[in-house]
Amino acid sequence: xxxxxxxxxxxxxxxxxxxxxxxxxxxxxxxxxxxxxxxxxxxxxxxxxxxxxxxxxxxxxxxxxxxxxxxxxxxxxxxxxxxxxxxxxxxxxxxxxxxxxxxxxxxx
Amino acid sequence: xxxxxxxxxxxxxxxxxxxxxxxxxxxxxxxxxxxxxxxxxxxxxxxxxxxxxxxxxxxxxxxxxxxxxxxxxxxxxxxxxxxxxxxxxxxxxxxxxxxxxxxxxxxxxxxxxxxxxxxx
Numbered sequence: 171x172x173x174x175x176x177x178x179x180x181x182x183x184x185x186x187x188x189x190x191x192x193x194x195x196x197x198x199x200x201x202x203x204x205x206x207x208x209x210x211x212x213x214x215x216x217x218x219x220x221x222x223x224x225x226x227x228x229x230x231x232x233x234x235x236x237x238x239x240x241x242x243x244x245x246x247x248x249x250x251x252x253x254x255x256x257x258x259x260x261x262x263x264x265x266x267x268x269x270x271x272x273x274x275x276x277x278x
Numbered sequence: 279x280x281x282x283x284x285x286x287x288x289x290x291x292x293x294x295x296x297x298x299x300x301x302x303x304x305x306x307x308x309x310x311x312x313x314x315x316x317x318x319x320x321x322x323x324x325x326x327x328x329x330x331x332x333x334x335x336x337x338x339x340x341x342x343x344x345x346x347x348x349x350x351x352x353x354x355x356x357x358x359x360x361x362x363x364x365x366x367x368x369x370x371x372x373x374x375x376x377x378x379x380x381x382x383x384x385x386x387x388x389x390x391x392x393x394x395x396x397x398x
Contacts, residue, residue: 212391256322258323269325
């Protein structure tokens, strides 16, 4: 089955830029979706189809996808960005969705 | 606005059964594929099952295949998950999620989750 690899944690100071990666074999040909899960809350989709922002998601959050790595970038990081972030694709061989293990973003 | 409200969670003994429900509102439920996704305490997201808008496509994760059954009632705007032969490792928060109007979409709306605890 298709495997997505995320770093367990990323730390960043307020106002700086955070980059969370999601590795997968030739992930660049897949559509990647990203979800933010704040503590005690349900996940919220923040990026769809590699780089599209749903309504209400700030422009500070962006996505990219190429080669074997997709990335979620958050500029001008705020305390409210502290959350777990999950990437997700569809394994087109099994027709099943796959989540990465999640990355905990800590705002220092 | 889109709203998904899960119910039916609780404490159940190993080997027992539970039926989860998800009430949908704010969108045309019958147009959308729907999924169940769970999160064990302190762990990541695990997709469990999805069902197409017309119920003719259903898939399960290997971890629940043969034990869990997904269904929907478009007339009642509701999604269900029948869980049988429950195990301790099924303890988790269970989310229903809207899964787009076609295959291979994303999970663009989630409920608040319902906690299932499997313990003797």
